[in-house]
Amino acid sequence: MNPEPRNRPFHQVDVFAAEPYRGNPLAVVLDADGLSSGMMQHFANWTNLSETTFLLPPTDPRADYRVRIFTGSEEFPFAGHPTLGSAHTWLEAGGVPHTAGELVQECGAGLVKIRHDAGRLAFAAPPLTRFGPVDAAVRRTLAAGLRLPESAILDASWLVNGPSWVGVLLASAGEVLAIQPDPVAMGDLKVGVIGPHAAGGDADFEVRTFVPGDAMMEDPVTGSFNAGAAKWLIDSGRAPARYVAAQGTVLGRAGRLHISARDDGIWVGGNSTTCIRGTVLL
Structure with a gap:
């Protein structure tokens, strides 16, 4: 009461x-x-x-x-x-x-x-409670939900640290920005997509995250997903120990997340x- x-x-x-x-x-x-x-x-x-x-x-x-x-x-x-x-x-x-x-x-x-x-x-960044590649069925769902050929998905991984994110890696920031997701095909997956920017800008990666619901919502800036993605990308050598991620661009926002991997873990x-x-x- x-x-x-x-x-x-x-x-x-x-x-x-x-x-x-x-x-x-x-x-x-x-x-x-x-x-x-x-x-x-x-x-x-x-x-x-x-x-x-x-x-x-x-x-x-x-x-x-x-x-x-x-x-x-x-x-x-x-x-x-x-x-x-x-x-x-x-x-x-x-x-x-x-x-x-x-x-x-x-x-x-x-x-x-x-x-x-x-x-x-x-x-x-809190520890990931689920971390590892998605299976073939989830990968097909991701491709359909993002309206992409499966070959465009360079890698996909569970990144669960509270919210049950699935991370999707694309070849470029431009591909990330061009996504027009299909909320019906995506089902109940919480999906974060990331791709590298060309060198020389104020951000190293572009990020978009999509949350299911009555109508799929795109989150402007998402710390939990970026925390999981940082471990995934840095551990695999796809990102340096320090980088900046941009998010919210297609929504008219200018989100910037400053990632740093140190001896005591990853900081966002x-x-x-x-x-x-x-x-x-x-």
């Missing part, structure tokens, strides 16, 4: 873009103590954004804060742009981490480290900007 509604601090943050309104928006409810899962889900559906997060005191003493992440229809154990946007909001609201320069977020997937990297917040960074501050009655 929910408590009597009250005004709670609320921010709307643009994530993974250097300028406001060119990335992926996130709704953040601070001080979400006492809200039921049902109320969180109801509010996340109402915001009509890809994700809404709720900040809570941690239950693990190692964590600085706890976050619950909801789409319009389900709760995610982890997602990338909600992680960076929530960390940005927690710090902006006066949060002080246990360890200077590093935050620890508690979420459904466990503890996630976040730190400053070249002036941006970056999260440590990006800029965040608070665009709306206020309160919400919950």
Whole structure:
């Protein structure tokens, strides 16, 4: 049962873009103590954004804060742009981490480290719980759903780190940008497509991600997919240890994800900007 509604601090943050309104928006409810899962889900559906997060005191003493992440229809154990946007909001609201320069977020997937990297917040990519080539049937579904010949798919892999992504590698960024997916043929697959840009630009790869539903949605910028794709591409030698991925181009966005593979894992960074501050009655 929910408590009597009250005004709670609320921010709307643009994530993974250097300028406001060119990335992926996130709704953040601070001080979400006492809200039921049902109320969180109801509010996340109402915001009509890809994700809404709720900040809570941690239950693990190692964590600085706890976050619950909801789409319009389900709760995610982890997602990338909600992680960076929530960390940005927690710090902006006066949060002080246990360890200077590093935050620890508690979420459904466990503890996630976040730190400053070249002036941006970056999260440590969580481990993949499913990682490996797709079978022939899934590959055929991917080709049909992307309206591509199977020969155009250079590789395809499960990249599950919360959301159940399937990664598809194409030969070029141009091929990625030209995709016109078939939502019926794609079925219930969550698909991320990536292809390299020519050298000399401000991004090394172009990314697009597609989420099933009543009508297939293209996500503007997707941290969880890019975290999984980074391990896949770097481990296989297809990407350097540091690179920049562009996403959201066909949607009029300018998402940029800064990937860095270090001794302590893969880090996914990006800029965040608070665009709306206020309160919400919950």
